[in-house]
Amino acid sequence: MRDLFAVIMLFGIFSFIAALLFLDMDAVDVAFTEAAVGAGVTTVLMLSALRLTQRYENVSHRHAGMALVVVTLTGAALIYGTLDFPSLGDPNAPVHEHVAPEYLQQTPEKIGVPNVVTAVLASFRGYDTLGETVVIFSAGIVVMLLLGLGRAEDFEQQEDILILWVVVKPMVALILVFALYVQFHGDFGAGGGFQAGVIFASGFILYSLVYGENHTRKVLPARWLPRLAALGVLLYAGTGMFSFFKGQVFLDYNALADSPVSGQHLGILLVEAGVGLTVFSTVLLIFYAFSGRRAVVHE
């Protein structure tokens, strides 16, 4: 397809299907994330990048034969490799023998949180998640350095947009409330900081799309966002450092409260809040950076 716009639309559909697949394979949290990210934020980002570049692809003069050979060889090698894999859903597969049973056993007694994914994410593998949060934070900073924060165009008033105004206003409130629900319900059901941050940012993006970005920038100025993102990382690392100063290991939440289990609860809450804050402000920062930039017209 020459038209990159159509490619992006079809990629959005692919994301819907991928989320359905995750849901069918019991990965509720992953389906949540894929649905929050794939259909909304990815499409918005790709379209904003398309607005700043060219929409139509040039006719390629390349010879695709070599690429086809390389891809076919790689694919054949990989398919040969998968022959030794355990079948889908095999309970005795090597993956299920090592750490996963320990996580499943220890979560009720040590963490006391029903959602094992949240327990592993925030407590057992807290270092990992801290690293990922820092990666997201630095990605936001890099986009800001590359594109600048930009400034909003004056939004021209259109009188026949009234229906959207009326519909979108409660919808934004609903999205924000839903994001908070996902954030704080993450200990008990599907959800958590990563999903909540993206959904919260989607609410702000929806508001700027319909009411104009200058209004959103009045509510939350762009210069605050890097600081908010940094604050999120700081909250995460600070929670770790707190137990460090209390004589425990870094990111060991047992020291946060009197009993280990309530300490874990508090620690997971704080850490997830840090993750949510960082993800929200980074996604919104990236959106501001792309939509605040003027398109350069080349001859």
Added chain:
Amino acid sequence: MIVAAILALLVTMALVLTRAFIGPTVYDRILAVNAFGTKSVLLITVGGHAMGWYSYVDIALMYALINFVGTLAVMRFFETHDPRHDEL
């Protein structure tokens, strides 16, 4: 009956996907993507109920909200009048 509803939804999704592929205008594609999103929400609701998926309603709710945001974003792309994007 629930199986019939799921089958109808799957067939509809295939039809909508065909429309998304053949176009011919961009508006057809946007319409198809939006319809596909709605059908996914319905499939999650009906299929999730039939198969007893965990917390399927939450995911369906979020799908509905995010689909709304995504489709509106695509439309804003066409409202910013840029001469380079005027072709269909």
Added chain:
Amino acid sequence: MNEILGHFNYLIVVLLMMMGLYVVIASPNLIKKLIGLSLFQASVFILFITFGKVSGGGPPILSQQLTAYSNPLPHVLILTAIVVGVATTAVGLALIVRVYEAYGTTDEDEIDAMDNADDKPVV
């Protein structure tokens, strides 16, 4: 027959990966390359989630009714990887926007041609 059905997911994953890799190699358009990369990434996500599935098990959220759970570890890894993936895609898109502003095209071959023209000694 069961053997084939059990490996069907891996086949799909490899096919998706091949498509992504092909787009990355063969398409000269930078945005399309990035979409190919995202496709490749999605195939890896599906592979990990396939590993985590246990037949007869439920999602890894503890409850009274379930006795077996799917493996939570791949879910954790992929959950974070999806969000990190969109952040890194944004960085790639930002780079492409800057490249377009400098060269006036997102076609790799044209950019190469311009670079090579610059390298030639001026007579």
Added chain:
Amino acid sequence: MLIGLLSDLCLLFGGLLCLTGGVGLLRLPSFFVRLHAASVTETLATVFLIAGVMLDTGWALDTAKLLLLIVIMFVANPSITHALCRTAAHGKYRPESNHEPQASHQQENQSSNNSTS
């Protein structure tokens, strides 16, 4: 028993509406007609399908959430259709424009079908 029957009827009718919408989206000749076919059936099908699931669920927290879902979809779908229609009308697309030469050909074939239905 009655509720089960009602739920089945809702699901059946919703699925039928969905199919109608899908066929309309694929077969109808021009964009605005397709928009019409897709959106009208979609909005009603949503209500019927989710109502069918609701009746089958019984009284639970999920029922309230499903009701919320119905409200959201019932509001979001028509407004999306409105916005899409507006964008298409403001843009370059006109129903009578010959951007789709094969579509106008189809129109002649289908006009007889449309008048009878």
